[in-house]
Amino acid sequence: MTAPGLARSRPDVWPPALLAALAALALPLVGSPSTWLTLSLAGLAMGLIIFVIASGLTLVFGLMDVLNFGHGVFIAVGAFVAVSVLGGLDGWAGSPQLGPNLAAVALAAGAAMLVAGAAGLVFERLLVRPVYGRHLEQILVTTGGMIIGQELIKTLWGPEERPLALPPSLRGAFVFPFAGDTVAVEKYRVLAVGVGLLVFGALLWVLGRTKLGLLIRAGVQDREMVQSLGYRIDRLFVAVFVAGSALAGLGGVMWGLYQQGVTPQIGARVNVLIFIVIIIGGLGSTLGCFVGALAVGLVANYTGYLAPKAALFSNIGLMMVVLLWRPRGLYPVTSR
Secondary structure: OOOOOOOOOOOOOHHHHHHHHHHHHHHHHHOOHHHHHHHHHHHHHHHHHHHHHHHHHHHHHHHHOOOOOOHHHHHHHHHHHHHHHHHHOHHHHOOOOHHHHHHHHHHHHHHHHHHHHHHHHHHHHHHHHHHOOOHHHHHHHHHHHHHHHHHHHHHHHOOOOEEOOOOHHHOOEEEEEEOOEEEEEEHHHHHHHHHHHHHHHHHHHHHHHOHHHHHHHHHHHOHHHHHHOOOOHHHHHHHHHHHHHHHHHHHHHHHHHHHOEEOOOHHHHHHHHHHHHHHHHOOOOHHHHHHHHHHHHHHHHHHHHHOHHHHHHHHHHHHHHHHHHOOOOOOOOOOO
16 A cells, blocks of 8 residues: 555646636637637736735645635735835836836835735734634634724725836737737736746745645644654744735735725735635645636636626636536645
8 A cells, every 4th residue: 555645646637627628618709819819818817816815825724724714904915015115116116127117016025925924923823823723713703803904904004095006117018919910918917927837836846845845734634743743833834824924915916016006905805706716726725726716817807808797707607617516626635
C-alpha cells in the first residue's frame, strides 16, 4: 500500500476542460472571432484579479477551517491605503513613463498588504481566536467585524467614493490584428495577469514545496502531533491568517484600480463574488479557486456582452451548474 503523501494521482483535467467548453460555447454566440478573443482575454484577466482577492479567503478556510465573512474589510482597507499612497506619490503616479508608474503601484500594493496584514492580526486576535472550530459563531462574529471595519474606514477616509485612477502608462490598450479584424487588450489587464499568475505560483510553491507549507498542512491533519514535535502551530495559523489578509489587501488595490474608484462598501460587494468563486472551486482548494475565478471572469464577460441584463445573475447560474455536476466543487478538499 502506497503512503498517502507519496501517492501520485492522475490530474483531474475536467475542470480546465470547463474553461475550454465555456470559450467554445461563446464563440458561435458572439459571432466575431476578434470580439470573442477580446472578451476571452478580458475575462481571463478579470478572473485573475478575482483570484487574488479570493485566494486569501481560500487559504484561511483551507488551512485553518475558519469561515471569515469579514474578509471584505481587508479588501477595503487595501483599496483605501492605495488611494492615500498613490495620492502621496503623485509625481510617480502621474508620470507618463512606465517605470515610475509601476514603482508607484508597487509601493501602494506593498503598503496595502502591510496594513491589511496588520488589520488581519488584530482581527484574528480579537474576533476569530475565541470562536475557532465553531462555524456558526464565526459567521456571526466576522460579519459584525466587517460592519465595524466599514464604519472605521468611513471615519478615516470618509463615506464618499474616492477615485483611484490608473497611472498614464497603464491606460489604454494593446491592439493587434486577428482574423481580418483587430483585438484590443487593456494594458492594466496585462499587469493583472502577471500579478495573478505570480500569486498562484507562489501559493502552490509555499504550500507544496516548502517546510512551512508542510508544517501547516500537517497541523491541519494532526495539530497535537505537530505540537508534540516542538512546533508552535498556533503561530503558524496566525501567520496564515495574516497572509490571507495581506492577499486581500493586494486584491483590493487591483480591484480598486480596475473599478477606477473605491467606496467603504467595496469589500462587502466583492464578498459575495469571492464566496461564489471558492464554492465553485471547492472550499479550501487553491487550484479550485484559480479555475473557478477564471470561469467566473469568462462567464461575466460573455454574458455582459450577449445579455447585459442577465450579467448580474450569471455567476450564480454558473455556481448552480457546477454544483449540479460536482456538488463539492471542481477540486474538493478530501478532508472536508
